[in-house]
Amino acid sequence: MDAFFSQLEFWHWFAFAVLLIIVDVATGANFLFLWGGIAAAFVGVLLLIMPKMGWEYQLMIFGLGVMSSILVWFFFLRKHKPATDQPKLNLRNEQYIDRVFNLDEPIVNGRGKIRVGDTWWKVKGADLPQGTKIKVVAVDGVILIVEKVE
Template sequence: MGLLGELQPWHWAVLGIVLLILEVFAPGVFFMWMGIAAGIVALFSWLIGDMSWQAQVLAFAGLSLVSVVLGRWWLSHHGMATEEPTLNRRGEQYIGRAFNLDEPIVNSVGKIRVDDTTWKISGPDCPEGSRVTVIGVDGVVLLVKCE
């Protein structure tokens, strides 16, 4: 019967460790859940002792599916804490900062220069040279108020 007919708990433990190592190299927190499932199958097959290879593979498939779905659900509801929550949301990094207008805001639309980038802005009409504060972001448009 080959390898499948002789599945032992250590096979599942090794598979779990390999999957956890793969998680280090692959983004997305996917292999970790499958590695946990393999670890649980290793524990079950060790405790039960005489599990058929079909039951072990079926348990691994089911536990992998359940752990991936539950893991994704948990991550989407709890997220991961970070020191830089706005790292990939550049516009949000400017909320609260004040800038001088190089051009007036006309019909609630204008532009400001932030460091080396020009941003579209939306806010009340203000003359050139006015000071504006970023109060929000709408896509790639900074929402401002005149001071």
């Protein structure tokens, strides 16, 4: 195994980079393999500049390059969320904010329940009797924060 790795040359890394990028495009992996391809190309450039670099350092730089580029991409995506016409599509509980419902179970000690479609939701708010019209004003995890509708 040592003989295999000790014969790595810069063009091996460039070929590996191209292969990873082709795999990313062919599978639609959403840039997962692209970062490995960029890291492999970077190691190829380093090996071109420093041809005596040991294979251990090459693999270490490749691994660190993949991990760091994925982390950078992750934090970039968190800051730059793509624009969408349905921003609450997969945030079911937030879809109920500003909607009005009837209280199905009274709010006692700040807790009660409403029925939305075929699902029961816990609600939190001021104590109110059953049947009161309430409006969802916020969400706390899976609990809807409600206020009485005047």
